[in-house]
Amino acid sequence: DTAVSQTPKYLVTQMGNDKSIKCEQNLGHDTMYWYKQDSKKFLKIMFSYNNKELIINETVPNRFSPKSPDKAHLNLHINSLELGDSAVYFCASSLSRGQDIQYFGAGTRLSVL
Amino acid sequence: GDSVTQMEGPVTLSEEAFLTINCTYTATGYPSLFWYVQYPGEGLQLLLKATKADDKGSNKGFEATYRKETTSFHLEKGSVQVSDSAVYFCALVYTGGFKTIFGAGTRLFVKA
Numbered sequence: 001d002t003a004v005s006q007t008p009k010y011l012v013t014q015m016g017n018d019k020s021i022k023c024e025q026n027l028g029h030d031t032m033y034w035y036k037q038d039s040k041k042f043l044k045i046m047f048s049y050n051n052k053e054l055i056i057n058e059t060v061p062n063r064f065s066p067k068s069p070d071k072a073h074l075n076l077h078i079n080s081l082e083l084g085d086s087a088v089y090f091c092a093s094s095l096s097r098g099q100d101i102q103y104f105g106a107g108t109r110l111s112v113l
Numbered sequence: 114g115d116s117v118t119q120m121e122g123p124v125t126l127s128e129e130a131f132l133t134i135n136c137t138y139t140a141t142g143y144p145s146l147f148w149y150v151q152y153p154g155e156g157l158q159l160l161l162k163a164t165k166a167d168d169k170g171s172n173k174g175f176e177a178t179y180r181k182e183t184t185s186f187h188l189e190k191g192s193v194q195v196s197d198s199a200v201y202f203c204a205l206v207y208t209g210g211f212k213t214i215f216g217a218g219t220r221l222f223v224k225a
Contacts, residue, residue: 004156033212041151041200041218048212056211090156097211101147104156 003027006091006105013081014113021076021108023091031055032074033092033102034066043090049074050097078110086112115140119203119216126193127224134188134219136177136203144205146170146179146186147213151200160188160201193223 004025013019025032033056034046047066048056054066063079074091088107094100120135138146145164149157161170166181175190186203203216 041220043157043202043215043218045212092156100206101159101162102149102157102213104158106154106156 002105004091004093004103004105006089006108008108009106010109010111012111012113015081015083017081018077018079019081019110020078021089021091021110023074023076023105025072025091025093025103027093027095027103029093029095029103030071031094031097031100032068032071033094034074034076035090035092037088037090037107039087047074047076048097055097081110081112083112086110115144115205115214117203117205117214117216119201119219122200122218122220123222124219125222125224128195129192130223132188132190132193132197132221134201134203134221136186136188136216138184138186138203138205140184140205142207143181144207146177147204147206148175148177148186148188149202149204149215151202151218153199157202193221195223195225197221198223 031050033048036044049068052068065077068074091105092102094102116139147162148160150160151157161172163170163179169178177188200218202218206213
């Protein structure tokens with residue numbers, strides 16, 4: 001059983017479209033995260049939820065909206081996709097916030113054409 | 114603010130060579146320090162961690178020691194293998210803190 005699973009693994013779409021990425025963790029963790037990794041492998045935190053409550057909201061365009069229906073799920077919806085959104089998006093979870101190991105999903109490679 | 118600085122890659126080594134990847138940090142308090150590894154096409158996974166000064170983390174032949182006096186957490190391995198080719202991330206986090214701060218990553222290539 002995969003601990004942190006993301007779908008889809010690959011997403012190819014046209015500029016201007018709206019898309020969603022789903023994430024689920026079966027570890028019983030309280031905290032979940034979304035990261036964006038660019039082509040140089042730089043990892044940038046986007047959002048974090050702790051028990052369904054938003055606790056980190058970095059400087060990210062309003063076109064990105066996270067949703068956490070329960071503490072095991074954190075989805076990412078992106079409106080009006082732009083070329084610069086092309087990247088690999090990682091979901092992660094940790095037991096609680098701070099000092100804990102983060103467990104990452106395998107990533108979703110988004111390509112905007 | 115707090116930050117993590119890693120040596121720039123890529124680092125290219127021959128099999129069985131000695132590996133050092135430098136990591137230094139800036140922190141206002143006493144964070145825990147981590148090394149994560151990302152194999153091609155995969156997400157990051159924890160390699161090792163240290164929670165206080167002078168602690169040594171180790172796993173799969175890799176080691177790193179939390180040095181408060183030099184604010185460093187350098188990753189070392191005595192003899193690398195081709196299968197160690199990956200991107201390595203140094204990171205810090207505070208107890209109860211909101212987020213983990215990652216370095217920029219260092220890509221390692223090991224040639225047979």
